[in-house]
Amino acid sequence: MSPLDLPAxxxxxxxxxxxxxxxxxxxQWPDSWRISLDAYRKAASDTEKDLTATTVAVQVQGLFLEARMARGRTTIAxxxxxxxxxxAGLLARARYWQRPAVAVLFDVPLATVExxxxxxxxxxxxxxVRDFHRQMPTVDQLHTEGWTTVHLASALTTSSTR
Structure with a gap:
């Protein structure tokens, strides 16, 4: 997959x-662009597997998200x-800072994911994994939520925007 041409x-x-x-x-993007709960769990507990560190990881992610959005920096969640x-929390931060909101939906079959x-x-x-897969939104749901651009990872083609 090649990187998307994300708006500044x-x-x-x-x-x-x-x-x-x-x-x-x-x-595919610079490390500085990426915010990741796994990385922050690991930073807090020395392992991504320690789910007890998730609360702290969410707080750290929020701080970095806010800092990057305030500075107009492209950010990959x-x-x-x-x-x-x-x-909704991510979208609210993008809206607050008047930043473009792009979603990449990983429409990968469950068997492949497993x-x-x-x-x-x-x-x-x-x-x-199965529970998360069942919770996957559709492209239409993402547009209804307010994501202005939605890409399917399988095709990397932009769906229609509203």
Whole structure:
């Protein structure tokens, strides 16, 4: 996959279950652009696996998101972002700072996600992966929420914008 041509200062939310390829996709941009709950869990506890560090990781992610949006810096939100409240929080920050809001929806088949997850260093339990996959929004839902541009990771073609 080649990087998207993101508008300057955009917030780009990667949306998909664990193991779908979000972090690999995000690695195409400079490290400074990426905010990641996994990275902040690891910074707080020495391992991405320590879910008890998630509360702190969310706080750190919020601080970095705010700092980057305030400065007009392009930001990649590399977390699952499948839950509506998570996306709503990201979208609210982009709107507050009047930044473009771009979503990349990882429309990866469940069987592929499960296989990729099983091959990772940090394997997420299958029932969790399946639950996240079930929560995936549609392109229409993302547009209704207010994301101005939605890309499908499978095709990297921009869907119609409203």
């Amino acid at each position: 200062g955009a917030l780009c939310a990667l949306i998909g279950p664990p193991g779908c390829g979000k972090t690999t996709f995000a690695a 590399d977390s699952t972002n499948v839950a509506l409240p998570d996306r 296989a990729q997850n099983a091959a990772r260093d940090r394997v997420v339990p299958v029932h969790v």
